[in-house]
Amino acid sequence: MLLKLCLCQTKLFILMFGSRSTSDMSRSNILILMIIIPLTFFQSVRGKGCVCDLKNSDPAFPDQKLKRVEAMSAQCIESITSERMTDLDRLLLGLQQRIKQLEDNVLLLEKEDDNNLYAAVSLRIIELEFAEIQDLLNKLNRTTNDYQLLNVQVAGQLENMKDTMAELEKFDNMQVIKMDLENQRVKRDLEKCKNDLKVTIPPPTVAPARCGLGEVVGVVGPRTYSITVYSTSYPYGAWGRDANPAPGDENKYWLVVLTSSNVYGYYVRQYSTLSTLLLGIGPKDTYISSSNPTTNTIQGPNMVMYANALYYNCYYTYTVCQFNLATRAVSTVVLPSDTGYNSKFPFGHVTSSYSYTDLDFASDESGIYVIYATTSNFGNVVITKLETSSPPVLGQTWKTSLFKKTATNTFMVCGVLYATRYLDKETEQIFYSYDTKTMEERYDLKINIKKMQTNIEFLNYDPRDHLLYAYSDAYIVTYGLVFK
Template identity: 30%
Template sequence: MIVTLHFLALLSSTVAWGRGGVIGEGRNGTAGGGGDRCTCEAFLPSSTFPVRDLVVVEQTAEEILHKLDLEMGKLEEYEIKMTAYVEKILKLTVEIEEMEKHSSDYNDADFADMKVEIKQVEALIKELQASISGSVTVFESLRVESTAMDEALTRLEKTYDKNWVLVTRREYVKIQLQLETCERRHDELFNPNIGSCAHTGIIRVGKPIVSHLNAHLNAAYKYGGWGKDSKPVPDRESMYWYSGYTSASIVDVRFYTNYQNLILRNHFQHHNLHSSWIGTGNNYIIRDNTLYYQINNPFGLAKLNFTTMKYESRVIAGVSSRFSYPNSINQIFDFAADETGLWVTYSTTESGGRMVIAKIDEASFGVEDEWQTSVYKPGVSNAFMVCGVFYAVRTVDIQTEELFYMYDTNTKQDSYISVQFDRFQDKFSNLDYNPTDQKLYMYNDGYYVKYHLWFNHTVEATAEPSLVLISDKIL
């Protein structure tokens, strides 16, 4: 009797066994001494799956999830402390106001006691600030680890059967969602002013938060954009979009129901643009489920509503096609959206290459007003709008960008600033602000990258008791 075993080996070598023990390595063998034979045939794949690499990634995922659970617990503690401190500050504010109104009723000892209470609150707030800074550092570290994990998974997906890494990819999605939850809780606690323009501008840009490589799993798709709808229609508040290509063109758009499906590259809609609607350049945005972008024939603005599939185009007289951002050709029109509406920037022959800001009426798709800046477009790597204020960005070195110029359309005043931030990769083709979460979205050499923004907030007048400014160091 002869028994033949056929199997697919995932090991680097195989051993054939017979009745007498080991009889051959990686080849057929026959046991001696008897009539019965056991033949083992091994078929090795052309390349072996690196199981050890996958195990390392899975272990990393477990460690990151454990650290995230700890940080979530800390955020809950911060929230409790923050509530208690606010109540204490409000109580002190009322007491101080009472002392100011009836100062003759209080002696030096009363004022000394109040100073002691203020110092105690100040110490508590300093302690909380240190804890918050520690959590932010942990988040940034975990982002770096999760990015490295995603790169490893992407490499395995591109080289081997995706089913082998599907389970680990799901673990990566859990990490990304947990990080998103932590960051959202952090924003709610310490940056609760989303939607408010009661600030004097951006004072800091966070570290690059890298989601992963584009949906095509192809680093050659260096041109494109991604992000969220800046004015989402009902039931699409959590939707993300992506469009990428190997050249500075826009030929299609993919939509994802939420961040999880973006990470899993599981789109629910995919629109290929009609040949006559194909755009150029990379500074397009999606607002109110409508794509706003640049076309070349005729050279001008275009909009495509994905709800009605209605297409429109407009020509703006005087716009020059000579002036583009240096990172990509055909970056003539740059669409932007903020808390106040829809904008587009460009240069004209009359402005001599200096950038012009235009407010767009969304209903008529016409220009409402224009403002000319003093910044020369070829010296700008990209730009965006926040609360009616134009921000220009320039490249400092191979790793660093800088917000260096701002123009306030409300006051018609401009100024030079210096707020630096890091890139993930060398070049980027799209940078836009989204007012729904106050984040910057960058398409960076094929990767989805975003940034937290910090603003210099001013105190809004309200009917509620205002917080007393105990010390400059507290704020």
């Protein structure tokens, strides 16, 4: 018998399968799992033919588990699409636009003087706007609930897929996946190193007097113009936002109207938003005292809110009052004994003066200041930084050459004091500045402010939105500042 030796060619069978990456299903990254199956060969020779027997020494690959992972991955991709994720953004944008439109409509209706001829129609328009906004809110709530449920479901599915893939990786005898993951990590580290080398060194911290905005070169607006719920009965008052609010109070607005002889006030009114202030809806009143005027009540229209505390001129003294709205406690600090008060050095112009405006308060990026005049400085403006402890403490002081009675108002921006003067019934002008960093004074500024009423009794800068807040003959007004 002729024996014939048969040689069976040895081969390695490589199984490859993929799964969607759980970290970024939208990009459909493919995770390649390579399974190396060792084969054992047996040779035998029978007659003229050659028979090779092959036997797999490893357990069978669980391909059904792989198919389940692929099915779950496809289901996740179908559930979470870019189109569905943008639904929430579209609803939020629509809601924002409708609220802005409602504010504009309310402002427009308030400016119209039709002797209540169209009052019912106007209220109906506002009612319809509210209904549409409520409809958007309902859709937003339903969409949010759907996404929360979807998030819970997908999170469970992802955990199951991760566990299954970890089990399947045990079949990777040559550790191909492990090396691939290590290569990806090294690539990420290299990219991070390259990006770190390209990063520009951040600029040094700028002092408050040079907070990056530049000098004020223009005033635009008004952006907001509205009568308060007190109507025109009380031309003196103040309003604005907290320059350093507590978390959750960022959108609140405050209003103080001098309801006693246009000189004194004894409570602070707060609103949750600008819209509720303009509409007079849902105010919260916090009382300094039960009557007016009396010890520690407000004297004069100049005041600011900082860290949920109101700073103002205490009644009938040259003292700074700090009223904590949370505890209703009043703390005080006394100014120099030659400080003018009770209309000794008020703001004013040629034909009139603003009563009891001896002390002015201003907020900016670095905190709050009190602006006043003293006899030792010949009635010229003095600026003192207030440390907002409880009680407050007088900080650094600067003396200027600006005679206080020639100005109608002052405000601070980035450590620079700006003063205004009365030009005519339509125009107020920023004409003076004093830089507390360089101590440079300028009298050559000619920045006009368009007035909606004859007088501006209160003016302050908000460092959060870079707007000027004015109280002008019972009207509340905001202006935008233009920086160099």
